[in-house]
Amino acid sequence: MSTFEYLAVGFSQALQWHNILFCFFGVFIGTAVGVLPGIGPSSGTALLIPITATLTGMLNPADAATSAIIMLSGVFYGAMYGGSTTSVLINTPGESASVVTCLDGYQMAKKGRAGPALAIAAIGSFIAGLFALVMLAILARPLAEVALKFGPAEYFSLVVLGLAAISGLAGKSIPKALIMMVFGLLLSTIGIDSVSGSERFVFGAFVLYSGIDFITIAVGMFALGEVFKSILDKDHGTQDFPKIGRVLPTRDDMKKSFMPIVRGSVLGFFTGILPGAGATLSSFLSYTLEKKISKHPEEFGQGAIEGVAGPESANNAAAGGALIPLLALGIPSSATTSVLMGAFMMYNVAPGPLLFDKHPKVAWGVIASMFIGNVMLLILNMPLVKIFAKLVEVPAKILLPIIVAICIFGIYAVQGNTFNLALMLGFGILGYFLVANDYPAAPLVLGRILGPMLENNLRRALTGSNGDYSIFVTRPVSAALLFAAILWIAIPIFLKKRKKNLPLGV
Amino acid sequence: MINKKFDILSGTAFLAVGVFFIVASRGITSSSYGSNVGPSVFPTLLGVILVGLSAIVIYSAITWKAAEKKKSAMAVGRLFALIGGIVAYILLFEPAGYVVSTCLFLTFAFQLMERGKFWKSFFIAAIFSGVVYGVYVVLLQGTLPAFPEFLTEMIVGGSR
Structure with missing residues (x-):
């Protein structure tokens, strides 16, 4: 079958009425998550997993997987749209990829042009989203076919590369990021060993036999951790909100923004594919690029519409690009995609090269649903942007306790015991203190998710080589991947030693 | 900014975790049937790496010239009060049932x-817990028999 026929299969899945509904829920909640302060895309997606599980409970398992993943990916790219709203309106990015949008977006809002700024962000995001999807549809399967030829040694090294990439760019301190990653990997070894059946680190505790679930860790670290952080960081006073006014951009705005959107889309997509780089970096790169090639760079920072159009397109294209390594290789490249991967696993649909063979309906259904979701998002973010902007005004004093209550409800709904609630709280507290001291949370969650895959491939490879560890460096593809992993860690350390600042100074 | 004290403390804690996993790995019953690599190899390896990395963090914290940061005492107090509230919530969750414990929390x-407007707080809390419970139970009845204790806890209303 050609890509086109597969897409047709995908659309036949995505256009079923319940999937349209799930897609709409996903993008709607995603936009809200992007807009609401104190809750980012990774915590939003993690929080929604239990709720999605409840909602899809009425479907048969195969359909439930498709619907749930359609909804959760909707949250993922919906949050990318919504994140720009707070940047423009109150100069507070809803998620890290929208940091640069503040620079010119907020200035535009101050000049009474909040409407066009939001509209151009939505239009740019839409075009970029479509571009990334077309590329995803074209590239994902060929890439998966290459990865199918990988043996366990190559796969082991690929996972190492994925882990190294996210740790290399995750925080200020690489040793700390690596510690979190290794700690996550160690957590994944708790429970019954899937290969030999022996129990590991259980010590007779019955609740530990099935291991420490990723969702408990992710909700604790991301959602609860963020709540704790917001309580300490902000004073919860009231703020002035600018009027949005006219939403539609002028013809001149469109003309100015067209090329930045195109450049942002291409740049963002390719940055998104790179493991670890992701949406934040792409928006910085796009802003720098637009400023550099602009005929009037002095307008940047004063409310130049190009400074909103480029980065917003770039971060959405990157969100689409990030799905390629996730779907085709089973290697998530960001915190949010690792949460998405956890969701796939919960439904027994392992992302990776076999996904397109074994679960074509899920894979193509999700891809097709994103086309639909992007159209919905354009509608949600253009005519309805004024309604969503109201969400910005939801006071933290109401929102934060409710997020805690949703965390508790969600984990209890999935796990059904209070042990996991306590564990989640533990990870929340641990996560808050660790993140506050430059230990990033994402590598830990990613380590927990990729741990079993890493270990199984390690053991399979070593079984094949009779316990000879040199197999990882004597096989060329494996050696190349490991070398790339080392570079990914070594280059930032090297740059730091030379006191050069990375553009990603967040 | 680096918090020197925290780095030394956390580095030591992670070092201990690493040592713990190395030692505990030795106790795993090794039945490596069909495989050269038993279930203890991977955790032991990771434990060693963790010990190494923790040593780096401790070392760089000790050699770092200290720069401490401070948080306002009021916000810290509020954080601990919230954590205490969540602990109580979790403890009450099963004995008191979802609606009561959530509403209280x-x-x-x-x-x-924010102090004041007690009844407004109570009203929002009651609506939230009632709506969540109502929606979840409506769905539960038809489709999710996997959580029976949730329902029975609620009906019995207290005996664990």
């Missing part, structure tokens, strides 16, 4: 964030 947390 939310009222407490709303009041913690």
Whole structure:
């Protein structure tokens, strides 16, 4: 079958009425998550997993997987749209990829042009989203076919590369990021060993036999951790909100923004594919690029519409690009995609090269649903942007306790015991203190998710080589991947030693 | 900014975790049938790496010239009060049932964030817990028999 026929299969899945509904829920909640302060895309997606599980409970398992993943990916790219709203309106990015949008977006809002700024962000995001999807549809399967030829040694090294990439760019301190990653990997070894059946680190505790679930860790670290952080960081006073006014951009705005959107889309997509780089970096790169090639760079920072159009397109294209390594290789490249991967696993649909063979309906259904979701998002973010902007005004004093209550409800709904609630709280507290001291949370969650895959491939490879560890460096593809992993860690350390600042100074 | 004290403390804690996993790995019953690599190899390897990395963090913290940061005492107090509230919430969750425990917790947390307007807090808390319970139970009845204790806890209303 050609890509086109597969897409047709995908659309036949995505256009079923319940999937349209799930897609709409996903993008709607995603936009809200992007807009609401104190809750980012990774915590939003993690929080929604239990709720999605409840909602899809009425479907048969195969359909439930498709619907749930359609909804959760909707949250993922919906949050990318919504994140720009707070940047423009109150100069507070809803998620890290929208940091640069503040620079010119907020200035535009101050000049009474909040409407066009939001509209151009939505239009740019839409075009970029479509571009990334077309590329995803074209590239994902060929890439998966290459990865199918990988043996366990190559796969082991690929996972190492994925882990190294996210740790290399995750925080200020690489040793700390690596510690979190290794700690996550160690957590994944708790429970019954899937290969030999022996129990590991259980010590007779019955609740530990099935291991420490990723969702408990992710909700604790991301959602609860963020709540704790917001309580300490902000004073919860009231703020002035600018009027949005006219939403539609002028013809001149469109003309100015067209090329930045195109450049942002291409740049963002390719940055998104790179493991670890992701949406934040792409928006910085796009802003720098637009400023550099602009005929009037002095307008940047004063409310130049190009400074909103480029980065917003770039971060959405990157969100689409990030799905390629996730779907085709089973290697998530960001915190949010690792949460998405956890969701796939919960439904027994392992992302990776076999996904397109074994679960074509899920894979193509999700891809097709994103086309639909992007159209919905354009509608949600253009005519309805004024309604969503109201969400910005939801006071933290109401929102934060409710997020805690949703965390508790969600984990209890999935796990059904209070042990996991306590564990989640533990990870929340641990996560808050660790993140506050430059230990990033994402590598830990990613380590927990990729741990079993890493270990199984390690053991399979070593079984094949009779316990000879040199197999990882004597096989060329494996050696190349490991070398790339080392570079990914070594280059930032090297740059730091030379006191050069990375553009990603967040 | 680097918090020297925290780095030394956390580095030591992670070092201990690493040592713990190395030692505990030795106790795993090794039945490596069909495989050269038993179930203890991977965790032992990771434990060693963790020990190494923790040593780096401790070392760089000790050699770092200290720069401490401070948080306002009021916000810290509020954080600990919230954590205490969540602990109580979790403890009450099964004995008191979802609606009661959630309503209590939310009222407490709303009041913690901003004093006053007690009845407004209570009202929002009651609506939230009631709606969540109602929606979940409606769905539960038809489709999710996997959580029976949730329902029975609620009906019995207290005996664990």
